[in-house]
Amino acid sequence: MATRVEVGLKPHLFDARGERVKRQILHAFPQLSPLEKISCLDIYSIDSDGLKGEWLEEAFCDPVIQDISVGSLLRSDFCWYIEIGYKPGVTDNVGNSARYALKLISGKDIPVFSSRAYLLHGSLPRDLVESIAEDCLANELIQHIRVFPVDECPAIEPYIPRVTMLHKAEVETVSLALSDEALLKLSQERTLALTVEELKVIARYLEDREVRAHRRSVGLTETITDVELEALAQTWSEHCKHKIFNADIRYEEQGHITEISSLFSTYIKGSTSEIRRLLGPEDICVSVFTDNAGVIRFNEDYNLVFKVETHNSPSALDPYGGALTGIVGVNRDPFGTGMGSKLIFNTDVFCFASPFYTSELPPKILHPRRIFEGVREGVEHGGNKSGIPTVNGCIVFDERYLGKPLVYCGTAGIMPREVGGEPSHLKKIKPGDRIVMSGGRIGKDGIHGATFSSEELHEASPTSAVQIGDPITQKKLTDFLLKARDLGIYRAITDNGAGGLSSSVGEMATLSGGCTIELDKPPLKYVGLSPWEILLSEAQERMTLAVPEEQVPAFLALSSQMDVESTVIGTFTDSGFFHCTYAGRTVCCLHLDFLHDGLPKMQLTARWNPVIHEDLPTPVPADHAGKLCEMLGRLNICSKEFVIRQYDHEVQGGSVVKPLVGLSCDGPSDAAVIRPLLDSTEGVVVANGIVPRYSDLDTYHMAACALDEALRNYVCVGGNPDRWASLDNFCWCDPVQSEKNPDGEFKLAQLVRANQALSAYTRAFRCPLISGKDSMKNDYIGGDIKISIPPTLLVSVIGRIDDVFTAVTMDVKLPGDLVYVLGRTKRELGGSEYLASLGMTGTVVPEVDAKTALERYRTLHRAISGGLIRAAHDISDGGLAVCLAEMAFAGGFGMEIDLGKISADPGLLDTEILYSETASRIVIEVKPEDASRVEALFGGDAACIGSITPQGRLTIRSQDSSVIIDEDLTALKSAWKATLDF
Amino acid sequence: MTQQIRSLVITGYGTNCEMEMAHACRKAGAAADIVHLSEILSGKYAVADYHFLNLAGGFLDGDDLGSAQVENVRLKYARIKTTGRTLFDEIQAFIGRGMIILGVCNGFQVLVKSGILPGNPLGKRRVSLTFNDSAKFEDRWVRLKVNRESPCIFTRGLESLTVPVRHGEGKFVCDSEETLREITQANLNALSYADASLSPTMEYPCNPNGSAGAIAGICDRSGRIFGLMPHPEAFTHPTNHPSWTRLETLPEKGEGMAIFDNAVQFLTGIL
Structure with missing residues (x-):
C-alpha cells in the first residue's frame, strides 16, 4: 500500500x-x-x-x-x-x-x-x-x-511512477555486413546518426586481420557489439566531432574556387595561433581549444576559464528541463577544465519566436511563449540555485526560431594558476590511475543526446533525450571536488556531458593511452539498463576523475563525508584500447586511435550567390516621436527587466556593473563587470554580440558585426582592449546538401563566409578566440513544413578591467554635460530593426572598419581610465535614436540633440541618421570642462551633437534645425517597458 | 590584548553566499571559517568553538519542500558523529553562552523554520517566510527602515539600510495576529521595507514580497539573534551599489558592513 x-x-x-x-x-x-x-x-x-x-x-x-x-x-x-x-x-x-x-x-x-x-x-x-x-x-x-x-x-489513488524494465541487461552484436539501404535503416532505427560511408569504415576496421585476432584474444567475435557501435556513433557524432567544421570544403564564389581543409583549423584555431604570435609577451591565452573551456590569464595568481554552450533541441522539447540542464551542464565545462575552476558567473542568450505568435502551430511545437517562460525558469533555477550570478545576456526574437529556439548558456570560472605546485590548466593521467565517477546516478536520461542533437527535430524525436538537471546535487558535487582539488587527491577531472562516460573516459584515456571501464560498477537509478546505455547515458551532475591508486581511500572518504556518491569504475591504462567489461566479460574493445581518429573527413561543397535585394528609398515616418516609441517597444529592443530581475545577478558579492543600471536601476547595461576576488579591485568584463538579422544579407558582415558588437559593449563599461579574448558559438541550419535540404551548399557558403570574417576580424582586433561550439542542425521538419533558423553566431568576449573604480555605465549623469558620437554614420540600414519594423530587409548591411574601430576603442579606454567619460552606450539595434533614448531615460535627464552636428556620409536623411546601424559607434557623455581633452584624444572621430538637460524630454533637431522629436522621457520609457511586462 | 572574534560561516547542501559572508566578517575584523555542514556533523568542527554564527543565503536542499524545510529536519534529527548531539542542541548551547547568530535570506528562513526566531519558546515555529505575492524570485535593491527601539545588536545606531533582496520566498507571515503584536510590541521587528520617505510600506516593489507589517528582519528578545531577508553581505564594497557610478564621491565601504561591524563591536565588548 x-x-x-x-x-x-x-x-x-x-x-x-x-x-x-x-x-x-x-x-x-x-x-x-x-x-x-x-x-x-x-x-x-x-x-x-x-x-x-x-x-x-x-x-x-x-x-x-x-x-x-x-x-x-x-x-x-x-x-x-x-x-x-x-x-x-x-x-x-x-x-x-x-x-x-x-x-x-x-x-x-x-x-x-x-x-x-x-x-x-x-x-x-x-x-x-x-x-x-x-x-x-x-x-x-x-x-x-x-x-x-x-x-x-x-x-484518487496514490501516483507511484516506479520504473519497471522488461528487458534484461544484455549485450547484442550487430552485423554490418548489410546493403547500403539496410545500413541507413540501421543508423536511423538506432539513432546512430552515422552515414552509410561511416558505417562502412567501421565494417572495414572489423575486417582487419590484426583487429580480428585481437578481438578473439579478448573474447569478442568479428561482429561489432552494441556497446562498441554506440560508443563509435557517439564519438563520431556531429555534436562531439564537429564533422562539418573539420570537413574538406570546396568553396565557390562567382567562379572563384577555394579549397578549405577544415574551417576550424583554418579560420578559428589558425587565427588564434597567429594572433598569439603577434601579441608575443602581451598574449594572455593559457589553454585554448584543448580542454572543456578556454583559459586566459587574469593576473599574476589567477586564470580565467570561459565556455559557452547551446542546449537547443532539448529546450524545444522540454523548455524548463532543457534549459536547466543547459546551464548546469555548461557549469561543468569550466568546472572540469584543467584541475577544475570555481564558477564565477553565467551569461545567457536566448533566441525565440515572438511570444505573441498567433498563427497555428506546426506539429509537436510548443507555443513560443511557453518556450520563453520555460527556458527563463530553467535558467533561473539552474543559475540561482547554484549560487552563480547571471550577469549578462540578451534575447533575440525572429519568427524563424519557432521550429528551434536557441538557448546559449555560458559560464566562467577562476582558478589559481598553480595547484599543488603544478600549472592548474594542465591534465595529467598515469596508467594505473583509477577511473572514478562522482555525483549523480545513471539512468536512461539523455541517452542519445549527442547523436540526437546532430539531427534535425522531427515528429518522432526520442523523449529519452530530455534530462532534468539538479543544481543542488551539482552544488554538493562542486563543493566536494573543490575541496578534493585543494587537497591534491585527484590527478585529472572532466565532466560527463554529451556522450556520458563514453565521451568523458574516452577523451581522458588519450592522456594515459587507454582505459578499462567496468560497466557493472557505476551506480544506477534503477535496474535494467543495458551496458551500452550505462556507457552513453547523459544523466546529469556527474564528473569523471583520474585518482591515483594511493589516494582512492582518501578521495572516497571525503566524498562520503560530504554526502556525494563516488565509485571506482575502472582503470586508466596504456594498452592503446578503449576497453569495457560487464560482469567480467569484455563487451567493447576498440583501438583508441580508431575511436578518435578513424572518422573519415567529410567532403563538402559550398556555393555562394550574393543575395541581391532591391535598394528602395528609406521610408520616412510621418510622426518621428511615435516611430521612436514604436521602435523602443519592439521585441528586440524593449526592456527585458522581467527576465533579468528573476536572475540573481549579484550572488558572490562582487557585482560592479549590473545588467540593470541608472537612476531607477532599470537601464539596459552594455556589459557586466564583476570582482571575482573580493579583496581586489581588479575586475572581469563580459559582453555578448549577436546580429542574426544581418545573415539575410551576408553572413560575412553578420559575423564581423557580432564580434564588433561584443567588443564595443566590452569597451563601453571600461574593459581593457589589450586584455580581451572571445568565444564563437555557431548555430546554423543544416549546411549539408541533400534531397531534403536542397540549399545546403548555399548554407555552407554562409558558414564559410562567417568563418572568414571571424578570422579576419579577430586578427584585426587582436582578439583571440579561445573556445567555441557549433550546433549545425537547427531545422524543424513536421509534415510538409520546414523551418530553418537564420544563421546565428554568438560572440562572447571576456577580459579584464584593471581598476573597477574606473567602470562606466550607460545612463546619463548630469545636466549640462555634453553628448558625443564616436564614429561616422553611414547609410547602413540593411537588416536593421528600423527596416524590419516596416517588413523590409534593405540592401546595405553594416560593414566593420576594424582598424578605425580598434583605434577608437583603445582611445575610449584611455579616456575612461583617465576618468573623462561619464557615460558610454553602444549604438546597436535601433541605431542612434534608440541609444540616446535609453541613455536619457536610464539617467532621468533629457537631451537636446542636433542631427546636423553628427559626422555622417553626405546625403543621409534624418531618418537614416536616427536608425542606421553602422557598426563600432558609441555615444559618450563628457563634462564640459573635460571637452577639450576628450576632443584632443579622439580628434575628428568624436562629434559633439548636443547636451544633457534638466528637463525630462528628449529633443532632437533635424539637419535643417527643425524639431522632429520632442518627447517626454516617461512616455519613451513606458513604451520601452510595456512590451514584455509579464 | 583583546580576544580574536571567531566567526563560523556554515555552508553545504545548497548554501551559496558563504564566501561574501566570510569576507564581510573578516572586513569587520573577525576571523572567519567557512565550514561545510558535513564537517560539523562529522565532528571535525564544533559550533562551540566560535562566537559568531552566520547562516548564509542560498537554496538549502533546493527549497524543494519549501525553503529551509529540510534543513529544519536536518538540524533536529541529524546526529553529530562524535557526540550524538543534534545541531539544534549545539545551537541552543551556543545561544545559552550569550553568543550571536546572523541569518540572511535562506539563513533567516532556517532561523524561523527551526523556531530559533522569534525563539519564544525556542524551537517552536511561530512565523514563516513564504512565496512572494508576485510569485517570482526577484533581485532588487530595497530601502530598509531600522527600528531604533529594537533590542537588535546588529542594527545599533542605524536609521536605514539600502541592500538587495534576492528571493522567491520572503513574505513574512505569523501564525496569528497575537504573534505579530508580540513581535512589534517587543520591537523584535528590527527592519522594515520602506518607501522613499523611509516609512514602512506594503506597496510593491518597495515592499518586494508583501510581508506582514512590512517586516524585513526580526531578532529575538535578547537582540543577539537576527534574521533578515535582504543581503547586507552583498554591499560590502562601494561598487556593489547599483547606482554607484552616479555618485560624485564614494563611501569608503558598503552600507551592509554596518551589520557586521556592529556584531564584532558587540562581541568585543562582552568577550
Missing part, C-alpha cells in the same frame, strides 16, 4: 502560485471567464504505509502557513482537480528531497514521488480542463496528467 499526502496553503493566505498559474492560463485561454480561482497543492506519494502522521507533518508541512492531510482530500470547495506528476524515470528533485527528509526523521529509506495538484474553481467542461492541463500546466513528454471532477476525487 502506498500513502498519499496533500499539503496546501491555509485558506486565509494569498495563494501567489495559484494566482500566477491563473494568469498564465488566462493568457492562453483569454475567453475563459468561468475560471474563478486556482489553488495549488503539493502532493507526496510515498511507496509505503504505516508511516506516523507526525513524521509526515514534520517533513512536509509548515504549520504556520500550511494544512496537511494524509490519505484524504484536503479541500472540497472546487470543481476540478488536476494532478501532474513525473513519468517513470524522470528526475524528481522534490521527491528526492522528500525521501531524504523522511529518512532523517524516521530512519526509513522509502521512495517518495512528488506531484502538483491544481484545484480549479468555476464550472468548466471536461475537455477544456484537459486542454488547460495539456497546454499550460504539463509537458506530457515528461509529465503525467490526471483530471478528476470534484465528486470523483475521494477515490
Whole structure:
C-alpha cells in the first residue's frame, strides 16, 4: 500500500502560485471567464504505509502557513482537480528531497514521488480542463496528467511512477555486413546518426586481420557489439566531432574556387595561433581549444576559464528541463577544465519566436511563449540555485526560431594558476590511475543526446533525450571536488556531458593511452539498463576523475563525508584500447586511435550567390516621436527587466556593473563587470554580440558585426582592449546538401563566409578566440513544413578591467554635460530593426572598419581610465535614436540633440541618421570642462551633437534645425517597458 | 590584548553566499571559517568553538519542500558523529553562552523554520517566510527602515539600510495576529521595507514580497539573534551599489558592513 499526502496553503493566505498559474492560463485561454480561482497543492506519494502522521507533518508541512492531510482530500470547495506528476524515470528533485527528509526523521529509506495538484474553481467542461492541463500546466513528454471532477476525487489513488524494465541487461552484436539501404535503416532505427560511408569504415576496421585476432584474444567475435557501435556513433557524432567544421570544403564564389581543409583549423584555431604570435609577451591565452573551456590569464595568481554552450533541441522539447540542464551542464565545462575552476558567473542568450505568435502551430511545437517562460525558469533555477550570478545576456526574437529556439548558456570560472605546485590548466593521467565517477546516478536520461542533437527535430524525436538537471546535487558535487582539488587527491577531472562516460573516459584515456571501464560498477537509478546505455547515458551532475591508486581511500572518504556518491569504475591504462567489461566479460574493445581518429573527413561543397535585394528609398515616418516609441517597444529592443530581475545577478558579492543600471536601476547595461576576488579591485568584463538579422544579407558582415558588437559593449563599461579574448558559438541550419535540404551548399557558403570574417576580424582586433561550439542542425521538419533558423553566431568576449573604480555605465549623469558620437554614420540600414519594423530587409548591411574601430576603442579606454567619460552606450539595434533614448531615460535627464552636428556620409536623411546601424559607434557623455581633452584624444572621430538637460524630454533637431522629436522621457520609457511586462 | 572574534560561516547542501559572508566578517575584523555542514556533523568542527554564527543565503536542499524545510529536519534529527548531539542542541548551547547568530535570506528562513526566531519558546515555529505575492524570485535593491527601539545588536545606531533582496520566498507571515503584536510590541521587528520617505510600506516593489507589517528582519528578545531577508553581505564594497557610478564621491565601504561591524563591536565588548 502506498500513502498519499496533500499539503496546501491555509485558506486565509494569498495563494501567489495559484494566482500566477491563473494568469498564465488566462493568457492562453483569454475567453475563459468561468475560471474563478486556482489553488495549488503539493502532493507526496510515498511507496509505503504505516508511516506516523507526525513524521509526515514534520517533513512536509509548515504549520504556520500550511494544512496537511494524509490519505484524504484536503479541500472540497472546487470543481476540478488536476494532478501532474513525473513519468517513470524522470528526475524528481522534490521527491528526492522528500525521501531524504523522511529518512532523517524516521530512519526509513522509502521512495517518495512528488506531484502538483491544481484545484480549479468555476464550472468548466471536461475537455477544456484537459486542454488547460495539456497546454499550460504539463509537458506530457515528461509529465503525467490526471483530471478528476470534484465528486470523483475521494477515490484518487496514490501516483507511484516506479520504473519497471522488461528487458534484461544484455549485450547484442550487430552485423554490418548489410546493403547500403539496410545500413541507413540501421543508423536511423538506432539513432546512430552515422552515414552509410561511416558505417562502412567501421565494417572495414572489423575486417582487419590484426583487429580480428585481437578481438578473439579478448573474447569478442568479428561482429561489432552494441556497446562498441554506440560508443563509435557517439564519438563520431556531429555534436562531439564537429564533422562539418573539420570537413574538406570546396568553396565557390562567382567562379572563384577555394579549397578549405577544415574551417576550424583554418579560420578559428589558425587565427588564434597567429594572433598569439603577434601579441608575443602581451598574449594572455593559457589553454585554448584543448580542454572543456578556454583559459586566459587574469593576473599574476589567477586564470580565467570561459565556455559557452547551446542546449537547443532539448529546450524545444522540454523548455524548463532543457534549459536547466543547459546551464548546469555548461557549469561543468569550466568546472572540469584543467584541475577544475570555481564558477564565477553565467551569461545567457536566448533566441525565440515572438511570444505573441498567433498563427497555428506546426506539429509537436510548443507555443513560443511557453518556450520563453520555460527556458527563463530553467535558467533561473539552474543559475540561482547554484549560487552563480547571471550577469549578462540578451534575447533575440525572429519568427524563424519557432521550429528551434536557441538557448546559449555560458559560464566562467577562476582558478589559481598553480595547484599543488603544478600549472592548474594542465591534465595529467598515469596508467594505473583509477577511473572514478562522482555525483549523480545513471539512468536512461539523455541517452542519445549527442547523436540526437546532430539531427534535425522531427515528429518522432526520442523523449529519452530530455534530462532534468539538479543544481543542488551539482552544488554538493562542486563543493566536494573543490575541496578534493585543494587537497591534491585527484590527478585529472572532466565532466560527463554529451556522450556520458563514453565521451568523458574516452577523451581522458588519450592522456594515459587507454582505459578499462567496468560497466557493472557505476551506480544506477534503477535496474535494467543495458551496458551500452550505462556507457552513453547523459544523466546529469556527474564528473569523471583520474585518482591515483594511493589516494582512492582518501578521495572516497571525503566524498562520503560530504554526502556525494563516488565509485571506482575502472582503470586508466596504456594498452592503446578503449576497453569495457560487464560482469567480467569484455563487451567493447576498440583501438583508441580508431575511436578518435578513424572518422573519415567529410567532403563538402559550398556555393555562394550574393543575395541581391532591391535598394528602395528609406521610408520616412510621418510622426518621428511615435516611430521612436514604436521602435523602443519592439521585441528586440524593449526592456527585458522581467527576465533579468528573476536572475540573481549579484550572488558572490562582487557585482560592479549590473545588467540593470541608472537612476531607477532599470537601464539596459552594455556589459557586466564583476570582482571575482573580493579583496581586489581588479575586475572581469563580459559582453555578448549577436546580429542574426544581418545573415539575410551576408553572413560575412553578420559575423564581423557580432564580434564588433561584443567588443564595443566590452569597451563601453571600461574593459581593457589589450586584455580581451572571445568565444564563437555557431548555430546554423543544416549546411549539408541533400534531397531534403536542397540549399545546403548555399548554407555552407554562409558558414564559410562567417568563418572568414571571424578570422579576419579577430586578427584585426587582436582578439583571440579561445573556445567555441557549433550546433549545425537547427531545422524543424513536421509534415510538409520546414523551418530553418537564420544563421546565428554568438560572440562572447571576456577580459579584464584593471581598476573597477574606473567602470562606466550607460545612463546619463548630469545636466549640462555634453553628448558625443564616436564614429561616422553611414547609410547602413540593411537588416536593421528600423527596416524590419516596416517588413523590409534593405540592401546595405553594416560593414566593420576594424582598424578605425580598434583605434577608437583603445582611445575610449584611455579616456575612461583617465576618468573623462561619464557615460558610454553602444549604438546597436535601433541605431542612434534608440541609444540616446535609453541613455536619457536610464539617467532621468533629457537631451537636446542636433542631427546636423553628427559626422555622417553626405546625403543621409534624418531618418537614416536616427536608425542606421553602422557598426563600432558609441555615444559618450563628457563634462564640459573635460571637452577639450576628450576632443584632443579622439580628434575628428568624436562629434559633439548636443547636451544633457534638466528637463525630462528628449529633443532632437533635424539637419535643417527643425524639431522632429520632442518627447517626454516617461512616455519613451513606458513604451520601452510595456512590451514584455509579464 | 583583546580576544580574536571567531566567526563560523556554515555552508553545504545548497548554501551559496558563504564566501561574501566570510569576507564581510573578516572586513569587520573577525576571523572567519567557512565550514561545510558535513564537517560539523562529522565532528571535525564544533559550533562551540566560535562566537559568531552566520547562516548564509542560498537554496538549502533546493527549497524543494519549501525553503529551509529540510534543513529544519536536518538540524533536529541529524546526529553529530562524535557526540550524538543534534545541531539544534549545539545551537541552543551556543545561544545559552550569550553568543550571536546572523541569518540572511535562506539563513533567516532556517532561523524561523527551526523556531530559533522569534525563539519564544525556542524551537517552536511561530512565523514563516513564504512565496512572494508576485510569485517570482526577484533581485532588487530595497530601502530598509531600522527600528531604533529594537533590542537588535546588529542594527545599533542605524536609521536605514539600502541592500538587495534576492528571493522567491520572503513574505513574512505569523501564525496569528497575537504573534505579530508580540513581535512589534517587543520591537523584535528590527527592519522594515520602506518607501522613499523611509516609512514602512506594503506597496510593491518597495515592499518586494508583501510581508506582514512590512517586516524585513526580526531578532529575538535578547537582540543577539537576527534574521533578515535582504543581503547586507552583498554591499560590502562601494561598487556593489547599483547606482554607484552616479555618485560624485564614494563611501569608503558598503552600507551592509554596518551589520557586521556592529556584531564584532558587540562581541568585543562582552568577550
